[in-house]
Amino acid sequence: MRTLLWLQGGACGGNSLSLLNASDPDLLLFFEQHKIKLLWHPSLSLENNIEKILNDIRNGKITLDILVFEGTIIRGPNNTGTFNLFAGKPMKDWISEISPLANYIIAVGDCASFGGIPASDPNPTQSTGLQFHKKEKGGFLGQKFRSKSGFPVINISGCPAHPTWILTTISMIVEGKLTEDLLDEYNRPKIFYSTTTQFGCPRQPYFTYKIASNELGHREGCLYFELGCRGPMTRSPCNNILWNNQSSKTRVGTPCMGCTEFDFPTFNFFKTEKNRSGLPKNLPIGMSRGSYITFSAIARGSAPQFLTKPLIKKRGDWIE
Ligand code: SF4
Ligand code: SF4
Structure with a gap:
């Protein structure tokens, strides 16, 4: 069983809505077929136990196979990240802690990939993408960041991203078919962005x-x-x-x-x-x-x- 955690930063939730439009298979069947255990999703999970899940990941009690992040990393005001408090602290701090523990990280949508609308000038929330800020490599995690599998953050850009782009990428990861040479210069799967x-x-x-x-x-x-x-x-x-x-x-x-x-x-x-x-x-x-x-x-x-x-x-x- 692979674990998948979906978190949301500075976003409208459009990528989650897009995800729910998946068909053939629909989302739940997709998870079942690919033996994916959804740890938590802001719109789909009923349980209010996210803080425990995050701490268990941090302490090594839960292995995190795929971290999906939707929306920007909010660093404001003044780099505190307190504009986006989540489970007791700034979301950006959770991301700093659990990103190195995830086997794969997917930035879903243009906001998580490049900063999108929230990072537009004058960017009052100090928003940025996970590993890009607009065209510049770096973003929140930095240019050299690699998840545990050795991959950079995999970007599935779009406002929103299409459910087929998201689920196909996840299935390529789960089936071991995604290699780094299949990503373009913005770390997007070439099958969708070439x-x-x-x-x-x-x-x-x-x-x-x-x-x-x-x-x-x-x-x-x-x-x-x-x-x-x-x-x-x-x-x-x-x-x-x-x-x-x-x-x-x-x-x-x-x-x-x-x-x-x-x-x-x-x-x-x-x-x-x-x-x-x-x-x-x-x-x-x-x-x-x-x-x-x-x-x-x-x-x-x-x-x-x-x-x-x-x-x-x-x-x-x-x-x-
Ligand atoms: S047609 Fe253009 S704007 Fe519309 S979803 Fe596709 S890439 Fe985005
Ligand atoms: S042919 Fe190209 S430029 Fe013209 S409407 Fe279609 S996508 Fe747009």
């Missing part, structure tokens, strides 16, 4: 031929040019591993906000930042401005008619 949100987006042809959508929720056009879609700059499988097993933001006409990246949130949602020549400031990952300009000019002039004269003019309006 392609961008654009992969699988049905609007991709519109992106290719530079046809913009100007209206949220519209069925045609790409959301990158006017509506601030960060799909080309964001590594996530949201258009392959669908939300609620059926859709994604860009599929329903809402731009990707880049919630799996270290710089989330960028706070310019729904509007594309442009330079003086009217081109988007943020380019697809790995694309130079020169090649973007050349490619755009050619693409725009060669857009096929089925994209420029779509079957649907506006919502509910079918053209014969």
Whole structure:
């Protein structure tokens, strides 16, 4: 039996809610199938014995196989951590004590991974991620930190992270299939973070031929040019591993906000930042401005008619 403890810092609880959406298998069946004993979870556990569990881990009476942390480490005010008291003392002190005892640590969500929304300027709670602060390695535990298994903190970023990303990562750990070379430069499992949100987006042809959508929720056009879609700059499988097993933001006409990246949130949602020549400031990952300009000019002039004269003019309006 493997033990798993889920703790929460500066967070909205969105990753716990996301976790509860797991299906095939659902969460309880997943734990049963993988022989995982849930020691405690802030929303799922009825027992009020967390202080004893934490002390038993600290004293070596309980072996902690997987520590999952959701939310930021709150260090404020003045590095005391007392903004986030938990089981009799600052949460950050518990994390300092039990982190070296855990075999694996998973930071779930953008807050635990990179600091997310709570760590945005002016960051009044002195929030930070477990092993990153935005792009910088280090975070609360420090750049050199390793859990007992020798792994750095495994980041499953997202606001929230998808239940499949969380449970697949846990199952890879339990089955001994996760090796460090399967993590990317931000310690995220590459299987989920090596392609961008654009992969699988049905609007991709519109992106290719530079046809913009100007209206949220519209069925045609790409959301990158006017509506601030960060799909080309964001590594996530949201258009392959669908939300609620059926859709994604860009599929329903809402731009990707880049919630799996270290710089989330960028706070310019729904509007594309442009330079003086009217081109988007943020380019697809790995694309130079020169090649973007050349490619755009050619693409725009060669857009096929089925994209420029779509079957649907506006919502509910079918053209014969
Ligand atoms: S809507 Fe967003 S994710 Fe989809 S093709 Fe356009 S830029 Fe890419
Ligand atoms: S589409 Fe973008 S903002 Fe939405 S969940 Fe995926 S990565 Fe996050």
